[in-house]
Each structure stands twice: as structure tokens, then as C-alpha cells.
Amino acid sequence: MHGDTGVHNFVFHESTLTGVIDPSPVVGPVIYDFTYAFCSSPDDLNLETLFATFNLLNHEPMEKSRLIEEIILQLYCRIGICVKVHPHDLEGYLKAWDYWKVLTP
Template sequence: MLAQRDSWREFNERSVEGARNNLGNLLPIEDYNKVKSLIESTSKVNKKYLLHGDTGVHNFVFHESTLAGVIDPSPMVGPVIYDFTYAFCSSPDDLNLETLFATFELLNHEPMEKSRLIEEVILQLYCRIGICVKVHPHDLKDYLKAWDYWKALIP
């Protein structure tokens, strides 16, 4: 069943607040404020699509090195960039600009400024770290290292 939201902005606000609650004092309040300041720009959506909603690497099924399917959907309506950044941030491995830009080029997408793409990743990564605290604590150290890299890119 699709969760009803008034807007994509509301979804982003709830996601950031949920992450903040999970994070407690793990990250400084300044990081929360920086991420919160990105909500307005990342909430501007031209087109919405039916999304998978949980494109974590653990949900990708491969057969003979070829993607065979994506399991365990959490259907939602939103911009394609959400599923992309969710997948990108779902593992602490290779969370860098080089990997981001290379994989984004493979996505059949509408044009997006690199600065906007970076903002989308920063917001998603903050939310992912909030999930990581509860669900994947063994990855936390690597995510915090990635967070230091990405938060330095916030203007």
C-alpha cells in the first residue's frame, strides 16, 4: 500500500527528522541544520513515478553477473532520483563523486545540475546513516567516514 504524503517536501522533512531522532547526538546539530537547509531545493519535483522505494543493494538479485530483478519493494510515488540515490547510498562502498557521476550517466534521466545531484545524495546519505544506526550498525564506521567526505561538499 502506498503511503499518503501531502508533498515530496513533507516526505523529505519526515525522513530527515526520523534520521535525526535515530542519530541522537552521533552527528552534530550543525550537520542536521545543513541537511535540513537542503530540503527546499531537493523537494522541487517536475515528474513523479511509481518507485520501488527500497533499492538497497541487498534487494538486487543477479544471475550470471546480470541484474535479474529487484525484490522487496516498498512502493511509493516520487522522483526517479530517489531510487537512484537510495541505491547509491545503500552501501558505504565507493561513496564518492567519481562513482556518483559515472553511475548517474548510466541512468536514463532528465538533466540535473551536478550541484543538485550532490544535494540529493547528501540528504539521502544523512537519512541512510539514521537507518544504519538501527539496522546496520556494523556499517556505521564506514558511513561516518563517507559522511565527513560528503558534508564537506555542502555549500
């Protein structure tokens, strides 16, 4: 696992992903890298974007409710990181939190 799949660590050339830099290797389920990437920006944190991007992956089957739970956990952690590292994004994350917390199964 990469461990730090934030949008700031994706390298593109001519609209093509060419690399992912600055790894922080960790051990755990592969879904962690996906949820970390999804929650690494407060932009487009909604179900439509989640399911569209998740369906592009070659992944093990996962119930939608479990995926939503994983996103809520990662979003909660991301808000804590945001306060220290990206305070300018806090308002966007808090709006996203209001959206996601009502989706808890």
C-alpha cells in the first residue's frame, strides 16, 4: 500500500496519471488507499462520485453500505488531519461531513 494517496501526490502529464509520489507505506486493507484518495480533497465528496470511481477499480466485491462506512471513517480522520495540515479546506470538509453522517447505515 502507498499510504498517502492524497491528490497532491498524484503526478499527471498531459492529463494522464504518470506516478504517485511520497509514499508512507502501511499495512492494511487495500481499500484504505482508495478511501484516502477519495477523501483527500473536499471536492465532489458525494455518493455519485464515490460509486463512479469505485466501479472503475479492479476490486474485490464490497457491499455499498460497507464502502460508505469506510468513507465515513476516512472522512472523520481526514477532518483531523485537515485541521493541522490544510485548515483552509476545513469548511468544505465540514459540509461533506454533514452530507455523509446521515448516510450511516
